[in-house]
Amino acid sequence: MKHSTRFEGSTVGSHIAAFLFIAFAFSACGFSPVYQEGGAASELKGTIQYAEPTSPGQFEIARYVEERLGPAAAPQFELRIFPAIRSEALGVAIGENINREDLIGTATYSLVELGTGEVLLQGNVNTFVSYSTSSANTATTRAAQRNAVSRLLKGLTDLVIIEVLASSDSLIA
Numbered sequence: 001m002k003h004s005t006r007f008e009g010s011t012v013g014s015h016i017a018a019f020l021f022i023a024f025a026f027s028a029c030g031f032s033p034v035y036q037e038g039g040a041a042s043e044l045k046g047t048i049q050y051a052e053p054t055s056p057g058q059f060e061i062a063r064y065v066e067e068r069l070g071p072a073a074a075p076q077f078e079l080r081i082f083p084a085i086r087s088e089a090l091g092v093a094i095g096e097n098i099n100r101e102d103l104i105g106t107a108t109y110s111l112v113e114l115g116t117g118e119v120l121l122q123g124n125v126n127t128f129v130s131y132s133t134s135s136a137n138t139a140t141t142r143a144a145q146r147n148a149v150s151r152l153l154k155g156l157t158d159l160v161i162i163e164v165l166a167s168s169d170s171l172i173a
Contacts, residue, residue: 043172044165048111049075057083057153064157077171078114079164083107083156085149090130099134103148107156111164111171121167125159127152 049072050062061081066072083105090100105128111121131148133141164171 044168045070046073047076048079051078051080060153061157064154068161078112081107081109101133102128102130103152104128105152105156109160127155
């Protein structure tokens with residue numbers, strides 16, 4: 001039995017050549033990993049504290065911020081995130097029973113310099129998640145909803161952090 005190194009008409013060598021070309025193209029345009037050694041984003045680690053949580057959702061966001069940016073050992077900035085969530089019926093089954101819900105989230109955020117109180121960065125991010133409501137068991141549906149809210153808050157927090165990290169060059173002087 002003869003084995004071939006071809007995959008859908010391509011050779012392994014052409015895959016390697018394509019990878020190297022893409023890697024070279026990214027390096028030529030100034031692309032670099034966000035946390036590269038000595039990069040501005042790596043210098044933000046431990047400098048951003050989350051605003052004092054005031055609700056269960058805020059506590060969850062605070063935990064996500066700390067997971068992504070590390071504990072604020074020497075805080076220089078405060079990140080404020082204010083989520084808003086709305087629900088939309090997505091799927092309607094025979095008998096007009098709703099069996100799927102979309103949770104649509106928007107978060108307004110600002111990054112404030114602690115020493116001056118100056119707002120350095122602000123904006124809005126949006127995302128959504130879905131969950132099933134088809135269970136006749138109310139506890140199961142509520143558990144699915146709590147899980148969806150948690151996923152939505154994490155997604156919104158990730159989008160905010162991505163925007164903060166993308167602006168890290170202008171934040172670190």
